[in-house]
Amino acid sequence: ALPGDFVESLLKEFEHVLVQDHSQQPRLGVTTISPSIIPKYFPAFRVFYYARRKLKAANVLPPGTLIDYDVYWANLPELNRRKTVDRVEEFFRPLYRFSSVYRIADLSVDSYLRWARKLLSSKSLRKRFRSLTYLDS
Numbered sequence: 784a785l786p787g788d789f790v791e792s793l794l795k796e797f798e799h800v801l802v803q804d805h806s807q808q809p810r811l812g813v814t815t816i817s818p819s820i821i822p823k824y825f826p827a828f829r830v831f832y833y834a835r836r837k838l839k840a841a842n843v844l845p846p847g848t849l850i851d852y853d854v855y856w857a858n859l860p861e862l863n864r865r866k867t868v869d870r871v872e873e874f875f876r877p878l879y880r881f882s883s884v885y886r887i888a889d890l891s892v893d894s895y896l897r898w899a900r901k902l903l904s905s906k907s908l909r910k911r912f913r914s915l916t917y918l919d920s
Contacts, residue, residue, distance in 0.1 A: 831852045832853075833846075844891055851890065854878040
């Protein structure tokens, strides 16, 4: 496990951001921490999806806005039982897509702040978040 409780400190940071008056801070951004690639934890990586172009519809996000990501992981104990791994698809497998697990339309700042509010108010959502955060071997 990580020193201290990473998820609890992250939730406190979310609370701190959510109680501030954002009219005085117009520039907020979303930062994600990449999953582990060291063997102490299950190796994992993310594939990010961004809005590519702006269309004339009012509800389309500006180009470059983060809209989703997939997390791929390697189950080391399972892989260690095998003699060989012939293809990368056998090593890294999809774990989850952020939008599917957390029922979020995109990862724009407004959507992410709504998700953070839900995370703070929902015990089951926090439990899911914690289990995916600490997916360690």
